[in-house]
Amino acid sequence: MPSHEALILGKKRGLFEIRAVPDTAPGTDEILVSVRAVAVNPFERLIQSVGDIITPYMIYPAILGSDVAGEVIAVGSNITRFRVGDRVAGFAAGAEKGRRSAEGGFQEQVILLEKMTTPLPDDLSFEAGSVLPLALTTAASGLFQSDFLGMRHPSTQPVSTGQTLIVWGGSTSVGCNAIQLAVAAGYDVITTSSLHNAPYLKSLGARVVYDRHCPSTPSVMIEELRGREVCGALTIGTGSAKACIDILGASKGQRFIALATPPGSFDEIPAGRGRWQKLIPALMWIVAGNISLTLRARRKGVKTKFIWGGSALHNDVGPMIYREFLPSVLESGQFRPAPEPEIVGHGLEVIPEALERQRKGVSARKLVVTLGPR
Numbered sequence: 360m361p362s363h364e365a366l367i368l369g370k371k372r373g374l375f376e377i378r379a380v381p382d383t384a385p386g387t388d389e390i391l392v393s394v395r396a397v398a399v400n401p402f403e404r405l406i407q408s409v410g411d412i413i414t415p416y417m418i419y420p421a422i423l424g425s426d427v428a429g430e431v432i433a434v435g436s437n438i439t440r441f442r443v444g445d446r447v448a449g450f451a452a453g454a455e456k457g458r459r460s461a462e463g464g465f466q467e468q469v470i471l472l473e474k475m476t477t478p479l480p481d482d483l484s485f486e487a488g489s490v491l492p493l494a495l496t497t498a499a500s501g502l503f504q505s506d507f508l509g510m511r512h513p514s515t516q517p518v519s520t521g522q523t524l525i526v527w528g529g530s531t532s533v534g535c536n537a538i539q540l541a542v543a544a545g546y547d548v549i550t551t552s553s554l555h556n557a558p559y560l561k562s563l564g565a566r567v568v569y570d571r572h573c574p575s576t577p578s579v580m581i582e583e584l585r586g587r588e589v590c591g592a593l594t595i596g597t598g599s600a601k602a603c604i605d606i607l608g609a610s611k612g613q614r615f616i617a618l619a620t621p622p623g624s625f626d627e628i629p630a631g632r633g634r635w636q637k638l639i640p641a642l643m644w645i646v647a648g649n650i651s652l653t654l655r656a657r658r659k660g661v662k663t664k665f666i667w668g669g670s671a672l673h674n675d676v677g678p679m680i681y682r683e684f685l686p687s688v689l690e691s692g693q694f695r696p697a698p699e700p701e702i703v704g705h706g707l708e709v710i711p712e713a714l715e716r717q718r719k720g721v722s723a724r725k726l727v728v729t730l731g732p733r
């Protein structure tokens with residue numbers, strides 16, 4: 360049986376290893392892609408260390424990886440939008456509930472859903488294309504799903520809504536995509552980051568960038584928003600929700616926060632030795648943080664809801680982004696793959712190193728590993 364190599368997570372909280380896996384033919388609404396670049400996300404390293412908590416449905420051996428760019432090598436019988444040889448970027452759905460390991464991005468060939476894939480213009484590298492999928496899908500889920508901020512959809516000719524969106528954590532991958540999506544939908548965007556990233560976020564369309572480290576930033580933002588109408592906030596990064604509850608509680612407009620980050624972190628939990636000593640306090644911190652956030656939000660009349668990035672797979676937001684919006688704006692340069700890719704190395708064996716570097720932290724950069732012929 361023909362096979363290719365994949366980075367496998369053999370069991371929950373196991374180590375990654377490279378193994379041969381059988382090639383899979385695409386289903387009717389799927390395409391098969393030869394992977395040329397993958398990006399890494401906090402999600403993938405968290406699945407390795409705390410997958411039993413955040414993705415209890417995961418079947419092992421598993422193949423992780425959501426962010427893929429490559430070349431189409433086969434198409435399903437319903438596919439008219441792609442042909443063999445096309446360059447594409449897409450959301451690899453292997454880590455979503457009910458999907459299969461052939462859809463995990465960390466392998467030489469991946470199955471992508473047509474509705475979650477965009478053509479990649481010739482002037483965009485595979486590395487650039489790979490930074491898009493999970494962060495873009497997460498941002499779009501929070502902004503456009505009707506049970507979240509329910510914002511107007513993006514277009515090539517945005518008409519101003521007169522409303523302001525707050526993106527707390529604009530230099531994250533999710534934030535860079537949220538800024539561009541909201542601007543393309545006709546919203547004014549104010550955001551936060553470390554100040555060295557301010558010029559970059561303005562180049563993506565943010566009107567004002569505040570220092571996320573400065574204690575007075577929430578009160579300065581409240582002043583800035585006086586007399587304006589807000590459409591809510593997308594909060595990314597630890598501490599972001601608390602700040603935005605206070606800002607929205609003092610502002611006019613929709614008091615709703617789409618939360619990308621839980622109030623507490625699993626970042627320092629090891630998969631093996633010493634796990635329980637770190638996990639129990641982290642879980643207690645998250646539960647306590649949730650209760651305190653809920654009470655604070657209720658007091659200020661603000662609604663909050665956690666985003667699950669992959670949820671756009673199951674509603675109209677995924678196809679709206681990947682079929683209708685992205686192809687033309689990537690072609691015209693109106694939407695930029697952001698943040699910039701930083702190549703960690705070449706080959707599946709480099710992915711664990713990229714995940715470890717991701718854990719140590721990046722600033723307005725997406726870590727990428729290239730695959731296939733150089």
Ligand SMILES: NC(=O)c1ccc[n+]([C@@H]2O[C@H](COP(=O)([O-])OP(=O)(O)OC[C@H]3O[C@@H](n4cnc5c(N)ncnc54)[C@H](OP(=O)(O)O)[C@@H]3O)[C@@H](O)[C@H]2O)c1
Nearest residue numbers: 497528530531532533552553596597620666667668722723
């Ligand atoms: N819910 C979901 O479905 C979903 C999906 C994807 C990601 N996420 C979550 O979204 C968050 C961001 O993920 P990502 O991949 O976009 O991250 P990333 O690109 O790795 O984030 C790097 C950036 O984080 C910023 N940052 C660090 N701590 C922060 C804080 N406390 N508040 C605001 N910004 C902070 C840094 O900003 P400066 O360098 O400018 O200081 C840096 O530019 C993570 O918590 C991740 O788990 C959730």
